[in-house]
Amino acid sequence: MTGTEEKYPLHKAAREGRLEDLRILLASGRYDANKGTFELVRPLHEACLAGHFDCAALLIHYGANVNLANIDGATALCDACCSGNVRCVQLLLEHGAQVNPPFLLTSPLHEAVFRDHWECLKLLLKYGANMNKSDCHFGTPLHIAACKGHRNSAAILLRLGASPNIPHIHQTPLHEAARSQDLEFLELLLAHGANVYSCNNRGLTARQLVPSSTSPCKVLLHEWEKIPRSLLHHCRLRIRSALGPERLKFLPTLRIPKVLINFLNFE
Structure with missing residues (x-):
């Protein structure tokens, strides 16, 4: 092992998905589940970035803080969205992960869109992710989608x-x-x-x-x-604007004619 791996055995086990080794290390009481490297990467970051759900769940059980950020401002939720592991994303959200981190060098939503992980994207939006917030690099998530050609x-x-x-x-x-x-x-x-x-x-x-x-x-x-665009086009946009993102989430459940729901959903 290199010196770095000897110094951070939890990180290595989490990164490689070695669940039993990770369990033994954590149960020994000798290692802190929140210990960071010089770049402030925690074991939970490693597990989520590699998509190892069981390792992430074990780390949380042993007290891993789901909202700690690395030196670039990325939380474990950002890393889970990078990997596209929906189970890890759901796990973190259920344990209080911030869907809109306060210091926005990046955000989970930006990371999900960057890699077109649209299932993670839908889950983040369900938990209230801000669709219109800009990060420090690309802009809004829609800017990223446009840059990368991610139509979904x-x-x-x-x-x-x-x-x-x-x-x-x-x-x-x-x-x-x-x-x-x-x-x-x-x-x-x-x-x-x-x-x-x-x-x-x-x-x-x-x-x-x-x-x-x-x-x-x-x-x-x-x-x-x-x-000039048709009156129908402007009416649709106007109604959608009046509803706003919070109501648009629940559009399929509104007690209005199905034909109107389809119209507002561009269907």
């Missing part, structure tokens, strides 16, 4: 009321999707109310960021700039 995650966020018009360093998700020339992503954003006239810090609209004059993306954006 974007569709979930938009359906539940995430704003497509929040800027980050003067760029909206529509600008990001235009730069990557993702036609389907642009259509998704526009249908959910993205402002086609919004300009970045150089005074450029999303259309002006599309390099090719014959690109279907440029044609689409030009049409949205020149052709």
